[in-house]
Amino acid sequence: MNQPEMKNQKTDEEIARLVQTGNVDIFGELVGRYEAKLKRYGKKFLAGDEAAVEDAVQEAFLKAYQNILSFDAQRRFSPWLYRIAHNEFINLLKKKKSEPMRFFDTDIIFPHPVAKERTEQRAEERLMTELIDKCMDKLSVKYREPLVLYYFEQQSYEEIADILHIPVSTVGVRLKRGREAVQHLCNKLGFEL
Amino acid sequence: MNIENTKITLSDKVIGEIKDGQVKMKPRFYFVFKTVFFVITLVFVFLAIVFLVSFILFVIHGNGTWFLFGFGWPGIKMFLTSFPWILAIIVLVFLVFMEILVHRFGFAYRRPLIISLAGVLCMGMAAGIFVAATPLHEGAFQSAQESTLPVAGALYRNYGVMPTENLYSGVVSEPIDENDFSIDTSEEQNVKIQMSTSTSFGQDVIKQKVEKNDPVMIMGEKKGSEIRAFGVQKFEKNKEPLFQRWQNNAQMRTQKNKQQDTKNKQQDTKNTQQDRKNTRDDQGNKSR
Numbered sequence: 334m335n336q337p338e339m340k341n342q343k344t345d346e347e348i349a350r351l352v353q354t355g356n357v358d359i360f361g362e363l364v365g366r367y368e369a370k371l372k373r374y375g376k377k378f379l380a381g382d383e384a385a386v387e388d389a390v391q392e393a394f395l396k397a398y399q400n401i402l403s404f405d406a407q408r409r410f411s412p413w414l415y416r417i418a419h420n421e422f423i424n425l426l427k428k429k430k431s432e433p434m435r436f437f438d439t440d441i442i443f444p445h446p447v448a449k450e451r452t453e454q455r456a457e458e459r460l461m462t463e464l465i466d467k468c469m470d471k472l473s474v475k476y477r478e479p480l481v482l483y484y485f486e487q488q489s490y491e492e493i494a495d496i497l498h499i500p501v502s503t504v505g506v507r508l509k510r511g512r513e514a515v516q517h518l519c520n521k522l523g524f525e526l
Numbered sequence: 527m528n529i530e531n532t533k534i535t536l537s538d539k540v541i542g543e544i545k546d547g548q549v550k551m552k553p554r555f556y557f558v559f560k561t562v563f564f565v566i567t568l569v570f571v572f573l574a575i576v577f578l579v580s581f582i583l584f585v586i587h588g589n590g591t592w593f594l595f596g597f598g599w600p601g602i603k604m605f606l607t608s609f610p611w612i613l614a615i616i617v618l619v620f621l622v623f624m625e626i627l628v629h630r631f632g633f634a635y636r637r638p639l640i641i642s643l644a645g646v647l648c649m650g651m652a653a654g655i656f657v658a659a660t661p662l663h664e665g666a667f668q669s670a671q672e673s674t675l676p677v678a679g680a681l682y683r684n685y686g687v688m689p690t691e692n693l694y695s696g697v698v699s700e701p702i703d704e705n706d707f708s709i710d711t712s713e714e715q716n717v718k719i720q721m722s723t724s725t726s727f728g729q730d731v732i733k734q735k736v737e738k739n740d741p742v743m744i745m746g747e748k749k750g751s752e753i754r755a756f757g758v759q760k761f762e763k764n765k766e767p768l769f770q771r772w773q774n775n776a777q778m779r780t781q782k783n784k785q786q787d788t789k790n791k792q793q794d795t796k797n798t799q800q801d802r803k804n805t806r807d808d809q810g811n812k813s814r
Contacts, residue, residue, distance in 0.1 A: 358541065360540070361540070398544055444638040491636075495636075498635045500636055500638045
Protein backbone atom coordinates (compact mmCIF):
# COMPACT_ATOMS: atom_id res chain seq x y z
CA MET A 334 0.00 0.00 0.00
CA ASN A 335 1.50 3.34 -1.00
CA GLN A 336 1.66 6.46 1.24
CA PRO A 337 -1.32 8.41 -0.23
CA GLU A 338 -3.65 5.36 0.02
CA MET A 339 -2.67 4.86 3.65
CA LYS A 340 -3.39 8.54 4.36
CA ASN A 341 -6.82 8.37 2.75
CA GLN A 342 -7.87 5.46 4.95
CA LYS A 343 -7.15 7.35 8.13
CA THR A 344 -9.74 9.52 9.87
CA ASP A 345 -9.04 13.19 10.65
CA GLU A 346 -8.67 12.31 14.31
CA GLU A 347 -6.11 9.57 13.58
CA ILE A 348 -4.09 11.96 11.43
CA ALA A 349 -4.28 14.63 14.16
CA ARG A 350 -2.95 12.07 16.64
CA LEU A 351 -0.01 11.35 14.30
CA VAL A 352 0.71 15.09 14.00
CA GLN A 353 0.69 15.26 17.81
CA THR A 354 3.46 12.63 17.87
CA GLY A 355 5.62 14.77 15.57
CA ASN A 356 4.67 13.69 12.03
CA VAL A 357 4.69 17.09 10.31
CA ASP A 358 4.24 15.88 6.72
CA ILE A 359 0.91 14.21 7.41
CA PHE A 360 -0.48 17.58 8.55
CA GLY A 361 -0.47 18.45 4.83
CA GLU A 362 -3.18 15.79 4.39
CA LEU A 363 -5.44 17.63 6.87
CA VAL A 364 -4.74 20.92 5.05
CA GLY A 365 -5.70 19.24 1.80
CA ARG A 366 -8.94 17.83 3.24
CA TYR A 367 -10.13 21.12 4.73
CA GLU A 368 -8.65 23.82 2.49
CA ALA A 369 -11.55 24.03 0.05
CA LYS A 370 -14.16 23.72 2.83
CA LEU A 371 -12.65 26.48 4.96
CA LYS A 372 -12.24 28.75 1.95
CA ARG A 373 -15.88 28.23 0.99
CA TYR A 374 -16.95 28.86 4.60
CA GLY A 375 -14.84 32.01 4.72
CA LYS A 376 -16.00 33.36 1.35
CA LYS A 377 -19.67 32.83 2.12
CA PHE A 378 -19.42 34.06 5.70
CA LEU A 379 -17.33 37.12 4.87
CA ALA A 380 -19.12 37.72 1.56
CA GLY A 381 -16.16 38.51 -0.67
CA ASP A 382 -12.49 39.61 -0.35
CA GLU A 383 -10.95 36.31 -1.49
CA ALA A 384 -7.35 37.29 -0.77
CA ALA A 385 -8.17 38.13 2.85
CA VAL A 386 -10.07 34.84 3.20
CA GLU A 387 -7.11 32.84 1.83
CA ASP A 388 -4.75 34.55 4.30
CA ALA A 389 -7.19 33.86 7.14
CA VAL A 390 -7.49 30.19 6.14
CA GLN A 391 -3.70 29.83 6.03
CA GLU A 392 -3.47 31.47 9.45
CA ALA A 393 -6.16 29.08 10.75
CA PHE A 394 -4.11 26.04 9.62
CA LEU A 395 -0.95 27.43 11.21
CA LYS A 396 -2.81 28.07 14.48
CA ALA A 397 -4.28 24.56 14.31
CA TYR A 398 -0.74 23.16 14.04
CA GLN A 399 0.53 25.36 16.89
CA ASN A 400 -2.32 24.20 19.17
CA ILE A 401 -2.64 20.62 17.96
CA LEU A 402 -1.57 19.27 21.38
CA SER A 403 -4.68 20.86 22.92
CA PHE A 404 -6.90 18.82 20.58
CA ASP A 405 -8.58 15.87 22.26
CA ALA A 406 -8.37 13.04 19.70
CA GLN A 407 -11.41 11.38 21.35
CA ARG A 408 -13.55 14.22 19.94
CA ARG A 409 -14.27 15.23 16.34
CA PHE A 410 -11.55 17.18 14.54
CA SER A 411 -13.85 19.09 12.18
CA PRO A 412 -15.64 21.37 14.75
CA TRP A 413 -12.30 22.03 16.45
CA LEU A 414 -10.75 23.27 13.18
CA TYR A 415 -13.89 25.20 12.20
CA ARG A 416 -13.77 26.94 15.61
CA ILE A 417 -10.21 28.15 14.89
CA ALA A 418 -11.28 29.33 11.42
CA HIS A 419 -14.36 31.06 12.93
CA ASN A 420 -12.08 33.02 15.29
CA GLU A 421 -9.85 34.05 12.38
CA PHE A 422 -12.84 35.23 10.32
CA ILE A 423 -14.25 37.16 13.28
CA ASN A 424 -10.87 38.89 13.71
CA LEU A 425 -11.00 39.79 10.03
CA LEU A 426 -14.50 41.24 10.41
CA LYS A 427 -13.40 43.27 13.41
CA LYS A 428 -10.52 44.71 11.37
CA LYS A 429 -12.83 45.55 8.48
CA LYS A 430 -15.37 47.23 10.80
CA SER A 431 -17.83 47.27 7.89
CA GLU A 432 -20.06 44.65 9.58
CA PRO A 433 -21.64 45.51 12.92
CA MET A 434 -20.33 43.00 15.49
CA ARG A 435 -22.37 42.23 18.57
CA PHE A 436 -20.43 40.74 21.44
CA PHE A 437 -23.53 39.73 23.37
CA ASP A 438 -26.82 38.50 22.01
CA THR A 439 -30.02 38.20 24.00
CA ASP A 440 -31.02 35.00 22.18
CA ILE A 441 -28.36 33.04 24.10
CA ILE A 442 -29.94 33.93 27.49
CA PHE A 443 -33.23 32.04 27.55
CA PRO A 444 -34.07 28.48 26.49
CA HIS A 445 -35.87 28.06 23.14
CA PRO A 446 -37.67 24.98 21.90
CA VAL A 447 -35.41 23.23 19.37
CA ALA A 448 -37.01 21.87 16.22
CA LYS A 449 -35.29 18.57 15.50
CA GLU A 450 -33.60 18.08 12.16
CA ARG A 451 -36.25 16.28 10.08
CA THR A 452 -35.66 13.90 7.14
CA GLU A 453 -37.96 15.88 4.83
CA GLN A 454 -36.00 18.98 5.82
CA ARG A 455 -33.08 17.70 3.72
CA ALA A 456 -35.31 17.68 0.61
CA GLU A 457 -36.00 21.39 1.07
CA GLU A 458 -32.35 22.07 1.74
CA ARG A 459 -31.14 22.08 -1.86
CA LEU A 460 -33.63 24.77 -2.75
CA MET A 461 -32.91 26.73 0.40
CA THR A 462 -29.16 26.46 -0.28
CA GLU A 463 -29.70 28.03 -3.71
CA LEU A 464 -31.73 30.86 -2.20
CA ILE A 465 -29.21 31.47 0.57
CA ASP A 466 -26.41 31.55 -2.00
CA LYS A 467 -28.24 34.27 -3.93
CA CYS A 468 -29.14 36.52 -0.97
CA MET A 469 -26.33 35.65 1.48
CA ASP A 470 -24.44 38.95 1.34
CA LYS A 471 -27.55 40.92 2.40
CA LEU A 472 -27.94 38.93 5.63
CA SER A 473 -26.50 39.99 8.97
CA VAL A 474 -23.39 38.13 10.23
CA LYS A 475 -25.39 36.68 13.13
CA TYR A 476 -27.67 34.67 10.80
CA ARG A 477 -25.25 34.22 7.91
CA GLU A 478 -22.73 32.11 9.79
CA PRO A 479 -25.04 29.36 11.11
CA LEU A 480 -26.73 29.18 7.70
CA VAL A 481 -23.35 28.68 5.96
CA LEU A 482 -22.28 26.04 8.48
CA TYR A 483 -25.58 24.16 8.24
CA TYR A 484 -26.40 24.37 4.52
CA PHE A 485 -22.94 24.52 2.93
CA GLU A 486 -20.66 22.82 5.45
CA GLN A 487 -23.21 20.15 6.50
CA GLN A 488 -22.52 20.68 10.22
CA SER A 489 -25.11 19.45 12.73
CA TYR A 490 -26.79 21.70 15.36
CA GLU A 491 -24.43 20.35 18.05
CA GLU A 492 -21.35 20.94 15.90
CA ILE A 493 -22.45 24.49 15.06
CA ALA A 494 -22.98 25.07 18.80
CA ASP A 495 -19.40 23.88 19.40
CA ILE A 496 -17.99 26.07 16.62
CA LEU A 497 -19.80 29.25 17.62
CA HIS A 498 -19.87 28.54 21.41
CA ILE A 499 -23.61 29.20 21.65
CA PRO A 500 -26.47 27.05 23.02
CA VAL A 501 -27.85 24.34 20.73
CA SER A 502 -31.33 25.91 21.02
CA THR A 503 -29.91 29.26 19.85
CA VAL A 504 -28.52 27.53 16.74
CA GLY A 505 -32.09 26.39 15.98
CA VAL A 506 -33.48 29.90 16.56
CA ARG A 507 -30.84 31.58 14.38
CA LEU A 508 -31.34 29.06 11.56
CA LYS A 509 -35.12 29.59 11.67
CA ARG A 510 -34.83 33.39 11.74
CA GLY A 511 -32.08 33.26 9.10
CA ARG A 512 -34.28 31.18 6.76
CA GLU A 513 -37.15 33.63 7.26
CA ALA A 514 -34.84 36.57 6.55
CA VAL A 515 -33.51 34.83 3.41
CA GLN A 516 -37.05 34.19 2.12
CA HIS A 517 -38.02 37.79 2.81
CA LEU A 518 -34.89 39.14 1.09
CA CYS A 519 -35.23 36.80 -1.88
CA ASN A 520 -38.88 37.73 -2.34
CA LYS A 521 -37.83 41.37 -2.41
CA LEU A 522 -35.15 40.60 -4.98
CA GLY A 523 -37.57 38.56 -7.08
CA PHE A 524 -36.27 35.03 -6.36
CA GLU A 525 -38.70 32.38 -5.13
CA LEU A 526 -38.39 29.02 -3.41
CA MET B 527 -6.62 22.35 -12.56
CA ASN B 528 -6.33 25.82 -11.09
CA ILE B 529 -8.06 24.72 -7.87
CA GLU B 530 -5.65 21.76 -7.59
CA ASN B 531 -2.66 24.09 -7.93
CA THR B 532 -4.00 26.42 -5.21
CA LYS B 533 -4.61 23.44 -2.90
CA ILE B 534 -1.04 22.18 -3.30
CA THR B 535 0.35 25.66 -2.86
CA LEU B 536 -1.42 26.29 0.46
CA SER B 537 -0.45 22.89 1.83
CA ASP B 538 3.16 23.45 0.73
CA LYS B 539 3.14 26.95 2.21
CA VAL B 540 1.88 25.69 5.59
CA ILE B 541 4.26 22.71 5.74
CA GLY B 542 7.09 24.96 4.51
CA GLU B 543 6.53 27.48 7.33
CA ILE B 544 6.41 24.65 9.87
CA LYS B 545 9.62 23.03 8.57
CA ASP B 546 11.42 26.39 8.41
CA GLY B 547 10.71 26.76 12.10
CA GLN B 548 8.60 29.91 11.64
CA VAL B 549 5.71 28.14 13.35
CA LYS B 550 6.24 25.79 16.26
CA MET B 551 3.89 23.41 18.02
CA LYS B 552 3.14 24.67 21.53
CA PRO B 553 4.46 22.15 24.07
CA ARG B 554 2.06 20.01 26.10
CA PHE B 555 3.13 21.62 29.39
CA TYR B 556 1.87 24.99 28.02
CA PHE B 557 -1.66 23.58 27.81
CA VAL B 558 -1.29 21.73 31.13
CA PHE B 559 -0.11 24.94 32.82
CA LYS B 560 -2.95 26.91 31.20
CA THR B 561 -5.51 24.36 32.38
CA VAL B 562 -4.08 24.27 35.92
CA PHE B 563 -4.07 28.09 36.09
CA PHE B 564 -7.63 28.15 34.78
CA VAL B 565 -8.83 25.56 37.31
CA ILE B 566 -7.10 27.38 40.19
CA THR B 567 -8.78 30.66 39.15
CA LEU B 568 -12.13 28.88 38.92
CA VAL B 569 -11.72 27.34 42.38
CA PHE B 570 -10.60 30.69 43.84
CA VAL B 571 -13.63 32.50 42.37
CA PHE B 572 -15.98 29.77 43.60
CA LEU B 573 -14.48 29.89 47.11
CA ALA B 574 -14.82 33.69 47.10
CA ILE B 575 -18.52 33.34 46.21
CA VAL B 576 -19.04 30.72 48.93
CA PHE B 577 -17.23 32.86 51.51
CA LEU B 578 -19.18 36.01 50.64
CA VAL B 579 -22.58 34.26 50.52
CA SER B 580 -21.97 32.60 53.89
CA PHE B 581 -20.61 35.88 55.30
CA ILE B 582 -23.73 37.79 54.17
CA LEU B 583 -25.89 35.12 55.85
CA PHE B 584 -23.77 35.39 58.99
CA VAL B 585 -24.06 39.20 59.03
CA ILE B 586 -27.82 39.40 58.44
CA HIS B 587 -28.38 36.62 60.94
CA GLY B 588 -26.03 38.16 63.49
CA ASN B 589 -27.43 41.69 63.44
CA GLY B 590 -31.04 40.53 63.24
CA THR B 591 -31.77 41.74 59.69
CA TRP B 592 -32.74 38.16 58.81
CA PHE B 593 -35.62 38.26 61.30
CA LEU B 594 -37.15 41.41 59.85
CA PHE B 595 -39.28 39.28 57.52
CA GLY B 596 -41.22 38.24 60.64
CA PHE B 597 -42.43 41.83 61.11
CA GLY B 598 -44.52 41.90 57.94
CA TRP B 599 -44.33 44.61 55.26
CA PRO B 600 -42.57 47.28 57.43
CA GLY B 601 -40.00 44.59 58.28
CA ILE B 602 -39.44 43.73 54.61
CA LYS B 603 -38.91 47.41 53.80
CA MET B 604 -36.40 47.67 56.62
CA PHE B 605 -34.74 44.43 55.45
CA LEU B 606 -34.16 45.97 52.03
CA THR B 607 -32.55 49.08 53.50
CA SER B 608 -30.42 47.12 56.01
CA PHE B 609 -29.19 44.41 53.62
CA PRO B 610 -25.40 44.54 52.92
CA TRP B 611 -25.87 45.36 49.22
CA ILE B 612 -22.18 46.10 48.61
CA LEU B 613 -21.28 42.52 49.51
CA ALA B 614 -24.17 41.27 47.35
CA ILE B 615 -22.87 43.30 44.37
CA ILE B 616 -19.38 41.84 44.87
CA VAL B 617 -20.96 38.34 44.84
CA LEU B 618 -22.73 39.25 41.60
CA VAL B 619 -19.45 40.38 40.00
CA PHE B 620 -17.77 37.10 41.01
CA LEU B 621 -20.77 35.15 39.65
CA VAL B 622 -20.47 36.88 36.26
CA PHE B 623 -16.71 36.23 36.26
CA MET B 624 -17.30 32.56 37.09
CA GLU B 625 -19.91 32.29 34.33
CA ILE B 626 -17.37 33.71 31.86
CA LEU B 627 -14.83 31.12 33.04
CA VAL B 628 -17.17 28.10 32.82
CA HIS B 629 -18.50 29.29 29.46
CA ARG B 630 -15.36 27.81 27.88
CA PHE B 631 -16.75 24.34 28.59
CA GLY B 632 -19.28 22.62 26.35
CA PHE B 633 -21.60 21.81 29.25
CA ALA B 634 -21.98 25.58 29.86
CA TYR B 635 -22.08 27.19 26.41
CA ARG B 636 -24.37 24.50 24.94
CA ARG B 637 -27.06 25.55 27.39
CA PRO B 638 -28.87 28.91 27.56
CA LEU B 639 -27.01 31.49 29.65
CA ILE B 640 -29.82 31.68 32.21
CA ILE B 641 -29.49 27.95 32.96
CA SER B 642 -25.71 27.90 33.38
CA LEU B 643 -25.90 31.12 35.45
CA ALA B 644 -28.63 29.57 37.61
CA GLY B 645 -26.45 26.47 38.02
CA VAL B 646 -23.47 28.55 39.17
CA LEU B 647 -25.74 30.59 41.48
CA CYS B 648 -27.35 27.47 43.01
CA MET B 649 -23.98 25.81 43.65
CA GLY B 650 -22.59 28.99 45.23
CA MET B 651 -25.71 29.51 47.36
CA ALA B 652 -25.89 25.86 48.50
CA ALA B 653 -22.21 25.81 49.50
CA GLY B 654 -22.62 29.27 51.14
CA ILE B 655 -25.61 28.10 53.21
CA PHE B 656 -23.66 25.00 54.24
CA VAL B 657 -20.63 27.06 55.35
CA ALA B 658 -22.92 29.56 57.16
CA ALA B 659 -24.28 26.65 59.23
CA THR B 660 -20.76 25.83 60.49
CA PRO B 661 -19.14 27.77 63.37
CA LEU B 662 -16.47 29.16 60.95
CA HIS B 663 -17.69 32.76 60.85
CA GLU B 664 -18.66 32.89 64.52
CA GLY B 665 -15.13 31.73 65.45
CA ALA B 666 -13.56 34.24 63.05
CA PHE B 667 -15.80 36.99 64.44
CA GLN B 668 -14.72 36.23 68.03
CA SER B 669 -11.06 36.22 66.93
CA ALA B 670 -11.60 39.53 65.13
CA GLN B 671 -13.05 41.06 68.29
CA GLU B 672 -10.00 39.88 70.23
CA SER B 673 -7.83 41.35 67.40
CA THR B 674 -6.20 37.98 66.73
CA LEU B 675 -7.58 37.55 63.20
CA PRO B 676 -5.24 38.82 60.49
CA VAL B 677 -6.40 40.12 57.05
CA ALA B 678 -10.17 39.68 57.41
CA GLY B 679 -10.32 41.04 60.96
CA ALA B 680 -11.49 44.49 59.87
CA LEU B 681 -14.22 42.97 57.68
CA TYR B 682 -15.64 41.02 60.62
CA ARG B 683 -15.34 43.98 62.99
CA ASN B 684 -17.13 46.29 60.52
CA TYR B 685 -19.91 44.03 59.36
CA GLY B 686 -20.22 41.59 62.27
CA VAL B 687 -21.34 44.24 64.75
CA MET B 688 -23.07 46.57 62.31
CA PRO B 689 -26.33 47.53 64.03
CA THR B 690 -29.59 47.61 62.13
CA GLU B 691 -31.43 50.87 62.63
CA ASN B 692 -34.59 50.59 64.77
CA LEU B 693 -33.94 46.93 65.51
CA TYR B 694 -33.08 45.84 69.04
CA SER B 695 -32.48 42.41 70.49
CA GLY B 696 -31.98 41.15 73.99
CA VAL B 697 -33.41 39.06 76.79
CA VAL B 698 -36.45 39.89 78.93
CA SER B 699 -35.26 41.27 82.26
CA GLU B 700 -38.64 42.01 83.86
CA PRO B 701 -41.80 39.94 83.49
CA ILE B 702 -44.34 41.15 81.00
CA ASP B 703 -47.56 42.92 81.94
CA GLU B 704 -50.38 43.99 79.68
CA ASN B 705 -48.55 46.69 77.75
CA ASP B 706 -44.87 46.69 78.44
CA PHE B 707 -41.79 44.86 79.67
CA SER B 708 -38.05 45.45 79.95
CA ILE B 709 -35.13 43.86 78.20
CA ASP B 710 -31.37 43.68 78.63
CA THR B 711 -29.55 44.27 75.36
CA SER B 712 -25.86 43.57 74.81
CA GLU B 713 -25.24 47.32 75.25
CA GLU B 714 -27.67 48.39 78.01
CA GLN B 715 -29.73 47.02 80.85
CA ASN B 716 -33.45 47.47 81.56
CA VAL B 717 -34.60 49.04 78.31
CA LYS B 718 -38.35 49.54 78.62
CA ILE B 719 -40.47 48.21 75.75
CA GLN B 720 -43.81 49.92 75.18
CA MET B 721 -46.37 47.96 73.22
CA SER B 722 -49.71 49.16 71.90
CA THR B 723 -52.61 47.58 70.03
CA SER B 724 -50.89 48.55 66.76
CA THR B 725 -47.71 46.64 67.65
CA SER B 726 -47.30 43.81 65.17
CA PHE B 727 -47.40 40.42 66.85
CA GLY B 728 -47.47 42.15 70.27
CA GLN B 729 -50.62 40.31 71.35
CA ASP B 730 -49.15 37.02 70.12
CA VAL B 731 -46.11 37.61 72.29
CA ILE B 732 -48.32 38.29 75.31
CA LYS B 733 -50.27 35.13 74.59
CA GLN B 734 -47.03 33.15 74.33
CA LYS B 735 -46.33 34.16 77.95
CA VAL B 736 -42.93 35.76 77.62
CA GLU B 737 -40.91 35.07 80.71
CA LYS B 738 -37.74 36.37 82.22
CA ASN B 739 -34.60 35.54 80.16
CA ASP B 740 -36.60 34.85 76.99
CA PRO B 741 -34.74 36.14 73.91
CA VAL B 742 -36.76 38.73 71.97
CA MET B 743 -36.31 41.05 69.02
CA ILE B 744 -37.96 44.47 68.91
CA MET B 745 -38.52 46.72 65.93
CA GLY B 746 -39.28 50.24 67.10
CA GLU B 747 -38.23 53.79 67.85
CA LYS B 748 -35.87 54.33 70.78
CA LYS B 749 -36.09 57.43 72.95
CA GLY B 750 -33.73 57.45 75.91
CA SER B 751 -34.08 54.07 77.57
CA GLU B 752 -37.55 53.38 76.13
CA ILE B 753 -38.49 51.71 72.86
CA ARG B 754 -41.92 52.27 71.31
CA ALA B 755 -42.40 48.87 69.65
CA PHE B 756 -43.81 48.55 66.13
CA GLY B 757 -43.21 44.81 66.26
CA VAL B 758 -42.08 42.17 68.70
CA GLN B 759 -40.78 38.64 68.11
CA LYS B 760 -39.95 35.95 70.62
CA PHE B 761 -37.37 33.21 69.98
CA GLU B 762 -37.02 29.81 71.44
CA LYS B 763 -34.41 30.03 74.14
CA ASN B 764 -31.00 28.52 73.31
CA LYS B 765 -32.17 27.27 69.92
CA GLU B 766 -31.33 30.53 68.25
CA PRO B 767 -27.59 30.98 67.55
CA LEU B 768 -28.15 34.72 67.80
CA PHE B 769 -29.05 34.22 71.47
CA GLN B 770 -25.62 32.63 71.96
CA ARG B 771 -24.06 35.76 70.40
CA TRP B 772 -25.95 38.03 72.84
CA GLN B 773 -24.81 35.89 75.76
CA ASN B 774 -21.21 35.94 74.52
CA ASN B 775 -21.35 39.71 74.00
CA ALA B 776 -22.89 40.20 77.47
CA GLN B 777 -20.22 37.98 79.03
CA MET B 778 -17.46 39.82 77.19
CA ARG B 779 -18.95 43.16 78.26
CA THR B 780 -19.13 42.00 81.91
CA GLN B 781 -15.53 40.75 81.72
CA LYS B 782 -14.33 44.00 80.20
CA ASN B 783 -16.24 46.00 82.83
CA LYS B 784 -14.65 43.91 85.58
CA GLN B 785 -11.19 44.39 84.12
CA GLN B 786 -11.85 48.12 83.77
CA ASP B 787 -13.11 48.27 87.41
CA THR B 788 -9.99 46.48 88.63
CA LYS B 789 -7.79 48.86 86.64
CA ASN B 790 -9.71 51.86 87.96
CA LYS B 791 -9.38 50.59 91.54
CA GLN B 792 -5.64 50.05 91.10
CA GLN B 793 -5.33 53.51 89.61
CA ASP B 794 -7.38 54.99 92.51
CA THR B 795 -5.16 53.23 95.04
CA LYS B 796 -2.05 54.56 93.27
CA ASN B 797 -3.51 58.05 93.14
CA THR B 798 -4.44 57.92 96.84
CA GLN B 799 -0.93 56.74 97.76
CA GLN B 800 0.57 59.49 95.60
CA ASP B 801 -1.72 62.10 97.21
CA ARG B 802 -0.71 60.93 100.68
CA LYS B 803 2.95 61.05 99.76
CA ASN B 804 2.54 64.53 98.29
CA THR B 805 0.73 65.71 101.44
CA ARG B 806 3.48 64.29 103.65
CA ASP B 807 6.14 65.95 101.48
CA ASP B 808 4.29 69.29 101.66
CA GLN B 809 4.00 69.06 105.43
CA GLY B 810 7.71 68.20 105.68
CA ASN B 811 8.64 71.18 103.54
CA LYS B 812 6.47 73.53 105.59
CA SER B 813 7.88 72.29 108.91
CA ARG B 814 11.43 72.96 107.62
